Amino acid sequence: MPIYGDKPFKQAIDYLQQKIPLPTNGWADVHGKQHDHAFMVAGANKTAIVEGFSNAIQAAIQDGETLHDFRKRFDSIVEKHGWDYNGSRGWRSKLIYETNIRQAYNAGREAQMAEPGFQELFPYTEYRHSGAENFRPQHKAWDRLVLASDDPWWGAHSPSNGYGCKCKKFPKSERAMKRLGKTTPDTAPADEYKEHLDKLTGELKQVPLGIDPGFEHTPGQSWLRHSTPQFKEQWPANAKPIPIGPAAKPALPTPSMAKQSDLLPDDLPEEGYVNAFLNEFGAEGPIVYKDVLGEPMAINDYLFRSANGQLKVSKDKLRHRYMRLLARAIKEPDEIWSILEPDHSRPGKYRLKRRYIKRWQMEESGQQAHGFSAFEYGQGIWTGNTIFTPYSKKQGQRVPERNAYLERQREGVLLYRKTDDTKQ
Incomplete structure (x- = not known):
């Protein structure tokens, strides 16, 4: 069973x-x-x-x-x-x-x-310990604790509260409270905190003792946020996250060298830029390509077609010149990030993106060009858009933007990182 x-x-x-x-x-x-x-x-x-x-x-x-x-x-x-x-x-x-x-x-x-009227019938909630022999002391101490259903304490303490935790919580009516011999709910216990470094954000977070990092939230709460009143997190002043900066991210590998001859001229037809991209994969037609992690993706000209099927190669900020280097970012990436983000076209839904990042340094001029491609996955199909570090104008001269732009692209889950001794 x-x-x-x-x-x-x-x-x-x-x-x-x-x-x-x-x-x-x-x-x-x-x-x-x-x-x-x-x-x-x-x-x-x-x-x-x-x-x-x-x-x-x-x-x-x-x-x-x-x-x-x-x-x-x-x-x-x-x-x-x-x-x-x-x-x-x-x-x-x-x-x-x-x-x-x-x-x-x-x-x-x-x-x-969270259904309408439920809290009206059951305004209280009871924490119940699982009775496990090997128990967390805090969980055992919370056993039989009865609080108002909208007490902020539940925001971080709703079971499960860790790996292997079998605790539960049960709604209670006014009649049930009387059977428990209570006329008012209990007072939420004061928490002690432990520090946990969030490797993704670089924040030193404060997690209540007895709760495994990652479990300090109400299961499904953000899934129901469009229809459920939100618990307001109430953290003591000395328990707020302490930012420690971007040190949690590893440094990018040394930029790869590229030649001026790798760049494409400005006067090619759109098909010429697309073919230059496909030729890097040895493809004359659609192929399924497996990246360095063995993940398959469809490589074809539809990566550069709009919704109505028309080819669309962006020539703003000279991105079209870098189509060969774009393909090499997928073939020989410095990093691969997996990103989960809200789908603004479908409220309450999310989509998954896989982002390939690679840096280059132009041999002749020493100029750096940062490039990445972002592929969005949905219903078994990979589609993509491509971006290269834009240039801004400053006092009439073209200068590369600082690394801040590239760093903003390094987000989510880091699935792969090339080391400087990786053979490619």
């Missing part, structure tokens, strides 16, 4: 289905509320692996598949993709299965409790 019974749970299923599979290098790549929109498995840095596990978890919660069933799928995914995971098979498969199903269940319950 599955972890929460064998009946389909619509809200939990909806929560899982809206998640986007996000490749990562480790558990710290996705933090807090990002889990409401991204499905990740720590260390699974290929889209196909993450999609496989996403489908397996959805099958478990939709069809009532057990941990035994999931382990069969786990073995198949590992064998097919040659995934080298950490830990034993039994421990890792159980962690993936239980963590994702439990949080989907919790998010589904939060969705039910």
Whole structure:
């Protein structure tokens, strides 16, 4: 029998289905509320692996598949993709299965409790410890704690509160409060905090003791933000995040050398620039190209076509000149970033982008040109747009913008970084 019974749970299923599979290098790549929109498995840095596990978890919660069933799928995914995971098979498969199903269940319950009129009937909520023998002391201390359902304390303490945590919370009515011998809710306990360095943002965050980093949020809260009143986070003055600057990002590798002859002239037809890009892949027609991580992408002229099918090669700021270098950014990237961002055309939805970054230094002039390509993934199709570092005019002269522009492109999950001794 599955972890929460064998009946389909619509809200939990909806929560899982809206998640986007996000490749990562480790558990710290996705933090807090990002889990409401991204499905990740720590260390699974290929889209196909993450999609496989996403489908397996959805099958478990939709069809009532057990941990035994999931382990069969786990073995198949590992064998097919040659995934080298950490830990034993039994421990890792159980962690993936239980963590994702439990949080989907919790998010589904939060969705039910956010329905109109629910808090009117159940204005209080009780924290219940799981009764596990090996327990976190803070979780045990919170057992039987009853607070107002809209108490800000729940914003960071709603179960699950860590890996392996089986705590739950239960809504309580006025009548239930009387049975508990209470006339008013309890007072939220004061928290102590531990420091956690967010490797993505470079912030030193304060996480309440007893809660694993990344779990200090209400499951599904940001997923329901369009219809659910938000808990207002209330942190003590001495517990606010402390920015530590961009030091968390690794330095980019040394720029690669490029020749002036690599640049294209200004008078080619649009097809000429597109063909120059395709020729870098040895392609005369559409091909499926696998990048340095083994991720497939479609390489064809549709990367440069507008919605109506017309070729569109941007000539503003001379980007068209760099089409060969653009292709080499995909073939021999300095870095590959995976970015989850809101889809403004579909409120409440997110989309996944994969960004390839490479720097060049022009041999003859010593001039640096920063380039990157951003490919957006959706429904199994890669589409893309391409950008090169623009130039600004200053006192009538063209000068490169500072590194700030490039640094803004280095965001999300860093999936790949070339070292200076990487052979390409």
